[in-house]
Amino acid sequence: MTTTEYVNPIVPQRADPWIYKHTDGYYYFTGSVPAYDCIEVRRAKTINGLTDAEPVVCWRKYDSGPMSANIWAPEIHYIDGKWYIYFAAARTAETNEGLFDHRMFVLECEASNPLDGPWIEKGQMKTKWESFSLDATSFEHRGVRYYVWAQKDPAIRGNSNLYIAPMLNPWTIAVEQQVCISTPEFEWEKIGFLVNEGAAIIKRNGKIFMTYSASATDYNYCMGLLWADENSDLLDPASWHKSPAPVFSTHQELSIFGPGHNSFTVAEDGVTDLLVYHARNYKEIVGDPLYDPNRHACVQPISWTPSGFPDFGKPLTRAAVGAAAEDVKV
Incomplete structure (x- = not known):
């Protein structure tokens, strides 16, 4: 277990946090900015260093049309010698009808340092339907690269x-091979909205673990867990098993509310697995939770059970979260 103490929040007011450690020794961070109007990336040699690292805006939304509103949940990946950012965006609308009109898009950068750019639009990630879709991630397993995302099936009740x-x-995905591997079925996945979203992958102990988030983005937001054997067919829904209970959720006594939309990285020791997630430090929200800016990016170590499953423990205490989160409460 790492001896590094992480000072949470690592980055205040950044929801949907994504931290990637590259071979150059830098940690790269991105997440949803409060205004939902751009994509920014920062980097540092340590995770704590991300707090004060200068963010660089690599792309801004359009004034109208596709990709003109609600820029959500960017992830930065390094694939075949190039950088890619997967993100979701909606179109500007005079009413809130545009709020849930998201589609998924891709940016590409050939520079060795992605903060230098330029970033090129590669277009919309097309799937089986033209419907609400978001929160894409990507991972490689045994020579095959996979894309995982959340989407509204017009024939299925619910949100994603x-x-x-x-x-x-x-x-580009092989659309004819896309399959559904999880729908909201338990009550804790259906509070406020019927949601499975924000998937993240970690491969350990002969299994592919996939965390995801469920329910509305208030204090009911929480993390679930899917897993598949590393030798199974990942495109067979029967290969995926689901925890009947959330694995990471609100801890009212510690004043950590709605933890979720996580990613994974590794500590500076190169060994300890880390959970990266966002959370609020208060329960009551004025107005729509989506427009409350105080979802803060946090980090804490993961332990592993004797049976090889991740144990996420409890969200870090309010004391550990520190004054930074308090100072930005609105």
């Missing part, structure tokens, strides 16, 4: 399910 498909290249 989880899908997986092999990728033909970093901006």
Whole structure:
């Protein structure tokens, strides 16, 4: 276990946090900015260093049309010698009808340092339907690169399910092979909204573990867990098993509310697995939770059970979260 103490929040007011440690020794961070109007990336040699690292805006939304509103949940990946950012965006609307009109898009950068750019738009990631879709991630397993995302199936009641498909290249999936691997079925996945979203992958102990988030983005937001054997067919829904209970959720006594939309990285020791997630430090929210800016990016170590499963423990205490989160409460 790492001896590094992480000072949470690592980055205040950044929801949907994603931290990637590259071979150059830098940690790269991105997440949803409060205004939902751009994508920024920062980097540092240590995770605590991300707090004060200068963010660089690599892309801004359009004034109208596709990609003009609600820029959500960017992830930065390094694939075949190039950088890619997967993100979701909606179109500007005079009413809130545009709020849930998201589609998924891809940016590409050939620079060795992605903060230098330029970033090129590779277009929309096309799936089986033209419907609400977001929160894409990507991972490689045994020579195949997979894309996992959340989407609304017009034939299924609810807001979003989880899908997986092999990728033909970093901006195209094999649509004919996409399959659904999880729908909201337990009560804790259906509070406020019927949601499975924000998938993240970690491979350990002969298994592919996939965390995801469920329910509305207030204090009911929480993390679930899917897993598949590393030798199984990942495109067979029967290969995926689901925890009947959330694995990481609100801890009112510690004043940590709605932890979720996580990612994974590794500590500076190169060994300890880390959970990266966002959370609020208060329960009551004025107005729509989506427009409350105080979802803060946090980090804590993961332990592993004797049976090889991740144990996420409890969210860090209010004391550990520190004054930074208090200072930005509105």
